[in-house]
Amino acid sequence: MPHDSQDEASAEPEAMTPLHPDQVKVLAVRTGLIAALLLLAAVAADLGPLRQTVLPAFLLPAAVLALGLLATLVLPRRRYRRWCYREGADELDIRRGMIVRVRTIVPFGRVQHIDVAQGPVQRRFGLATLILHTAGTQGAAVPLPGILHEEAEAMRDRIRAKLRQEFV
Amino acid sequence: MSEAVARRLHPATLIVRWLKIVPQLATAGVAMAVGARNRGYTSVLLFVAIAAAAGALFAFLYWWRFRYTIGAGEIVIEKGLLHRQRRVIPFDRVQDIAVEQRLLARLFGTARVKIETGGAAKDEGNLDMIGLADAHALRDLVRHGPAAAEEAPPPAEPVLFEMGLGRLLLSGLFGFSLIFLAVISGALQQLDQFGLINWSDWFTPRRADQAAHLVTLRVGLILVALVLALGTIAGVARTAARDFGFRLTRSEAGLRRTRGLFTLSEVVIPIRRTQVALIESGPIARLLGWYRLSFQTLGADRKEGGVQVAAPFARIGEILPILAVAGFPAPPPRESFHGVPRRALVRKAAPGLALAALATVAAFTVDLRAGILAAGLSALAVLGVLRWRKHAHALGESALFVAAGLLRRKLWIVPYEKTQTIRVSRGPVQRALRLSDLLVDTAGSGALRSPEMHDLDEGEAERMADRLYALFQDARIRIRSAA
Numbered sequence: 160m161p162h163d164s165q166d167e168a169s170a171e172p173e174a175m176t177p178l179h180p181d182q183v184k185v186l187a188v189r190t191g192l193i194a195a196l197l198l199l200a201a202v203a204a205d206l207g208p209l210r211q212t213v214l215p216a217f218l219l220p221a222a223v224l225a226l227g228l229l230a231t232l233v234l235p236r237r238r239y240r241r242w243c244y245r246e247g248a249d250e251l252d253i254r255r256g257m258i259v260r261v262r263t264i265v266p267f268g269r270v271q272h273i274d275v276a277q278g279p280v281q282r283r284f285g286l287a288t289l290i291l292h293t294a295g296t297q298g299a300a301v302p303l304p305g306i307l308h309e310e311a312e313a314m315r316d317r318i319r320a321k322l323r324q325e326f327v
Numbered sequence: 328m329s330e331a332v333a334r335r336l337h338p339a340t341l342i343v344r345w346l347k348i349v350p351q352l353a354t355a356g357v358a359m360a361v362g363a364r365n366r367g368y369t370s371v372l373l374f375v376a377i378a379a380a381a382g383a384l385f386a387f388l389y390w391w392r393f394r395y396t397i398g399a400g401e402i403v404i405e406k407g408l409l410h411r412q413r414r415v416i417p418f419d420r421v422q423d424i425a426v427e428q429r430l431l432a433r434l435f436g437t438a439r440v441k442i443e444t445g446g447a448a449k450d451e452g453n454l455d456m457i458g459l460a461d462a463h464a465l466r467d468l469v470r471h472g473p474a475a476a477e478e479a480p481p482p483a484e485p486v487l488f489e490m491g492l493g494r495l496l497l498s499g500l501f502g503f504s505l506i507f508l509a510v511i512s513g514a515l516q517q518l519d520q521f522g523l524i525n526w527s528d529w530f531t532p533r534r535a536d537q538a539a540h541l542v543t544l545r546v547g548l549i550l551v552a553l554v555l556a557l558g559t560i561a562g563v564a565r566t567a568a569r570d571f572g573f574r575l576t577r578s579e580a581g582l583r584r585t586r587g588l589f590t591l592s593e594v595v596i597p598i599r600r601t602q603v604a605l606i607e608s609g610p611i612a613r614l615l616g617w618y619r620l621s622f623q624t625l626g627a628d629r630k631e632g633g634v635q636v637a638a639p640f641a642r643i644g645e646i647l648p649i650l651a652v653a654g655f656p657a658p659p660p661r662e663s664f665h666g667v668p669r670r671a672l673v674r675k676a677a678p679g680l681a682l683a684a685l686a687t688v689a690a691f692t693v694d695l696r697a698g699i700l701a702a703g704l705s706a707l708a709v710l711g712v713l714r715w716r717k718h719a720h721a722l723g724e725s726a727l728f729v730a731a732g733l734l735r736r737k738l739w740i741v742p743y744e745k746t747q748t749i750r751v752s753r754g755p756v757q758r759a760l761r762l763s764d765l766l767v768d769t770a771g772s773g774a775l776r777s778p779e780m781h782d783l784d785e786g787e788a789e790r791m792a793d794r795l796y797a798l799f800q801d802a803r804i805r806i807r808s809a810a
Contacts, residue, residue: 249800260758262789264749264796268803294625295747295768297777 175243175254181284182242182305186235188280194227244303246314249321251291253303265301267321269293275311287311291318331398333405336390337457339435344386346431352378395454397465402442404452416452418469420444423580423595426462430589438462442469470580484576484583487649488638495570498640499563501612505554507561570639577652582622582637596635600625602769603778604655604740605634606646613736620646622653625770633771655740656726664719664730670760671782675715679708720780725802727767727795729778739778743795744802745769751792753785763788767795 201223209219238257245252251265274290281287281304288304289311306314353375388408396403401417423443432438438459442452457465490498571588581597603623612618620638637649647657686701714733721728729739746767753763765788766779783791 250796256752259752259754262751262792264792266746266748266796266799269747293747293768294770296770296772297766297768298748298750299768301748 175245175252178239178242178244178305179284179286179307179310180239181286183235183239185280185284185286185305186238187231188283190235191227191231192280194223194231198223198227239305242305246317251301251303251318253301263298263301265291265293267318269295270318270322273315273318275308275315277308281305289314331396331403333394333396334457336393336395336454337435337437338390339432339437340390340456341386343429343431343435343456344389345382348382348385349375349379352382397468402452402465402469404454414452416442416444421452421469422600423597424466424469425595426466426593428459428587428591432456433589433591440465484578486574486576487582487652488573488575488641488645490570490573490640494640495567495573496563498570498617499566500559501609501617501640502562502566503558504562504565505558506565507557508554566639573639575637575649582649582653584635584637594635596622596624596637598653601653601655602745602771603742604650604653605737605776606658606740607732607735607737610734612640616642618643618646620649623769623771634776650740655742656723658728658738658740659721659723663723664721664728666719667715667782668762668784671762672712672715674756674760674762674782675711676708679704679711683708715782718781720783722791722794722798727778729780731778741767741769741778742802743798744806746795746799749792749795749799751788757782757785761785765791 198220201220205217205220210216234257241257241260242253242255244254249267251267252262253265254260254262271292271294273292275287276290277287285308286305287308288302289306290303291301293299293301303311355378389406392408392411393404393406395405400419401415404412404414404416406412421442421444423441425441425443426438427441428438435456436459437456439456440452440454440462442454444451454462454465568588568590570586572591573586574584576583576585578595581595581599581601583593583595585591585593601622601624605621605623606618607621608618617640618638619636619640621634621636623634625633637653638646650657683701683704686697686704690696690698690701710733714731717730717733717736719730726740726742729741731737731739747770748768750766750768751763752766757763761784762782763785764779764781765783766777768777772778780788
């Protein structure tokens with residue numbers, strides 16, 4: 160394979176499936192909840208210990224509020240867009256990551272067992288996370304979040320049917 | 328052996344377990360004594376005596392409540408004082424059965440038998456200890472069935488690798504180790520903690536001052552030479568104790584390795600379970616043509632991190648046949664390896680050089696000593712670049728080859744069919760330079776010692792990932808149709 164520095168974004172985007180659009184809301188709600196908790200802590204700190212310092216009132220809560228709003232309103236859409244997957248005949252190809260971009264190819268023949276997990280926020284939107292476990296070491300569990308629960312179960316059954324055909 | 332009789336472990340177990348338990352109990356007891364501010368030799372001796380008595384009781388209870396039964400096609404192990412545990416291991420589930428003889432065990436003519444089934448539990452079957460003859464009989468029974476156990480011993484296995492005394496001592500010279508310094512300081516610290524000696528009496532500022540006058544250049548050189556000599560001796564001793572009588576043979580189940588001076592160990596590396604081969608060598612040993620071969624195995628001894636040494640100190644000509652027996656291809660010539668692109672060198676050097684430039688400025692404006700920092704940082708950057716230039720990979724007929732390391736050079740051989748997952752990743756800096764890391768994950772690999780390929784061209788990494796996946800599927804189909 161010769162070296163060439165041809166710039167190409169390797170993936171044909173049409174072939175890749177995006178996550179369910181509601182995953183944006185799941186991410187937003189999750190981030191929002193964390194931001195709200197941090198805001199509460201910031202307000203408490205502002206009313207208490209920070210009054211003993213020279214920091215102006217409301218500075219910390221305002222900063223936390225601004226960052227929280229940014230994280231809740233802007234980031235989920237971006238994070239969502241970085242996820243996509245392709246279910247091949249014998250493998251799952253997953254791309255993810257906003258800062259560190261990662262592509263993982265999981266051959267079905269290597270899957271040890273499969274989980275379908277559903278967090279409380281995901282449940283409200285009917286979404287789930289499919290997790291493929293392999294015998295590998297780094298990234299032995301490969302998650303695929305934000306697909307419809309029924310679709311996750313259908314995928315699990317499809318992959319399991321292929322597992323049964325091979326062993327070791 | 329046909330009728331199932333429940334047996335106990337060898338009576339010598341009592342003594343060996345007692346010797347093992349007492350130091351632990353004694354340490355705990357002494358720690359308690361110190362906690363109670365009861366320092367001094369008398370109270371320490373009292374606690375040691377109590378520990379000795381308690382240890383004898385524990386050892387007896389363990390021996391008394393431990394029974395094993397060898398039945399037709401299975402072994403049953405029962406143990407536990409209050410919480411009884413009964414474990415049945417069918418012989419056809421046994422992946423590996425190892426016989427190990429520690430020094431004391433050898434004095435009593437006994438051995439420890441470890442049975443592995445490939446399950447998750449550690450110590451799946453552990454007979455510690457039974458008579459040596461019983462151990463070998465059990466091993467043969469499990470490996471070859473009841474007929475072979477009673478017949479003549481199986482024919483001698485072909486020897487793949489052996490190490491004579493000369494080679495052993497030579498390899499020990501490369502095992503330079505300063506571990507004795509840690510041992511001595513650790514021991515002194517323990518004694519200090521228990522109040523048996525007192526550091527602060529020994530090292531007063533006045534004494535330190537007197538000592539400082541004594542340290543001349545000559546004394547310093549002698550000290551350095553002494554440390555080097557002791558380190559070399561320690562290295563030779565450690566290597567000799569571990570690798571004495573090293574012998575690798577081809578057995579039915581895989582590669583059988585026996586070694587050890589005080590602790591005689593025998594391990595079978597099942598060929599089917601080997602995942603990755605690693606050939607490595609330090610700078611001086613490589614110059615003289617010596618290499619080490621090890622295999623990464625699935626579910627192997629956790630102590631060694633799933634890595635089993637197959638030849639600790641060997642010529643390439645000796646390593647290649649072992650690789651062939653284990654089903655690994657030989658490394659291709661140097662020309663077929665691809666290195667990292669030039670701009671990856673930039674990425675490796677840039678942070679160090681940038682900081683070095685800052686330090687240089689600081690050296691001229693603030694403090695001249697910053698120049699030392701600048702020199703150090705530049706050296707690090709250069710080392711990083713040199714290391715990256717050694718980083719290369721090659722796609723062989725049946726395996727991926729990855730070379731890495733500047734001083735200690737490593738070459739991984741990853742057969743395509745052993746792939747678990749394939750991962751391409753790039754951080755922000757790598758993205759700006761259009762570089763990617765590529766990892767073929769395998770079972771049992773360590774997080775630090777993995778054959779990850781760093782800083783490939785982005786497009787090539789993606790294409791290689793697809794290619795590696797296709798090669799994996801091809802290899803699987805080939806193996807399945809061969810079976």
